[in-house]
Amino acid sequence: MSSLKNVLYFQTGLGVIANMFLLFFYIIIILGPRHKPTDLIFCQLTFVHIMMVLTGWVISLTEIFESLNIENDFKCKTTFYIHRVMRGLSICITCLLSVFQAVSISPSTSLLTKFRQKLKKYMTSALLCVWCFNLSLSSRTIFYVGAYINMSGTTQMKITKTCAFFPMNYVIRGLLLTVTTFTDVFLVGVMLTTSTYMMILLFRHQRQCKHLHSISHLRASPEKRATQTILLLVVFFVVMYWVDFIISSTSVLLWMYDPVTLTVQKFVMNIYPTITPLVEISSDSRIIIMLKNL
Template sequence: MSSLKNILYCQAGLGVLANMFLLCFYTSIILCRSPKPMDLISCQLTFIHITFLLTGGDIWLTDILESLNIENDLKCKTIFYTSRVMRGLSICITCLLSVIQGVIISPHTSLLAKFKQKIKIYMINAFFYIWFFNFSINSHMIFYISGFNNVSETNQLKVTKSCSLLPMNYIIRGLILTLTTSRDVFLVGVMLITNAYTAIILFRHQKHCKYLHSDNHLRASPEKRATQTILLLVIFFMVIYCVDFIISSTSLLLWLYDTVILTVQKFVMNAYLTIIPLVQINSDKRIINVLKNLQSKCHQIF
């Protein structure tokens, strides 16, 4: 298990570094330039992923809180509540990313065209409601997560080495599962629809431009490259999230957490949070130009 933990540490470390780089990049754009709607969403998403990596899977924040001698019960509530909120925010903001991209690339004759002019206002309002909703829907974690107590060991569901889920009746468990399932199914459905719509628009645009430009120009199109990156991000997210959702829902429904399955779940989620920022860095021409400029300056200095 120590080797697996080291792998998770390395995986999370790479993910945090990559997301920190993106967070600094998007923050500088927001503060120094006129940001695009996608920059605002990406900046928020990278912050969520950094927090998720630090709290999800009981990895780094646990060690920090233990070093501060914070009470185990408070530590567990802090970690799990923050982790679940970030998990919910991740799927909500990713869904918003997919929807906004669909609106941006929609033709002027479509019904979505009227939302383009006020897209930033709608997006900021959506941010507020998304954060409020996720802080509220995950509030049960504050009451049902506690530090592991050997006295009531048979009644508690041990989810980590030091934290456990307190017993809850079938009605509450079913209500929580229904709310989270409804949210996830709805958001994944919206992402599927917007992804299909975006792919159709992209295909039609490429087919139309074949009469005007060469294939090389089409491959170099920034709009096409950005749309393809977002499609890849959202599709990859849906696959990973479905795996995570099946494991989480099954564990809650059967009231059973297996150490091996839990480790696989952490590894899968960390893989998404690590790979996606690397894909964004590689596909964003602005980031590539910044890295090239830094490289050239380093060559001049040395």
């Protein structure tokens, strides 16, 4: 158990450092005269992942807060609310990223081309709507998470040293799980659809290259690399997300959490926000050039 916690500490440190470096890079790029439309999305996703990794290590945060004169109930609700918002933003922004890339590389004869300029124009508005949606949807966390009360016969489900899930009616529990599942399945479905579409475009482009014995244009080579990177991130996200979803849903339905399950779930949740910046750094030629110049 202690060795797994050490791995989690290392994972958290690596995730925060890599995402902080990437966030600094994207801020510089966005403030400059020349930046890609996807840079704003990646910047938001990087910030979300920093917060997600930090709040994901809930036990460490609650132990740190013990020295502060803050009510346990307040810090539990705040920590879990922020983490839930960041988790929702991660899936929504990843979905938006895959949709934007699919529209960007679509051929001029495709029906998606008419949405290309609209997506670029309303990108900021779309991200604002995503934030508002998750801030409101995750507010339910405030009502069923709070400070753990050590009382005999209590039906609370202890999840950290000081925090617990409050008992919920089976109907309400099932309703919340249904809403969450429906939202997540819809977003993952959109990601898988756009990813399949992009894979088909890449496959067709590859066949054209072999047939013509020359480099055709799928917008440009950087666009092709960006598409491959986004495809990798989406596939990785979907796999890690469903592993996390199965663990958390089973625990909530059975109303049972044990320390090992919680630790494994933390590890799974932190894999995507830790791997994402490493993939982006290794695949973005601008970052590689900047590192070489240093």
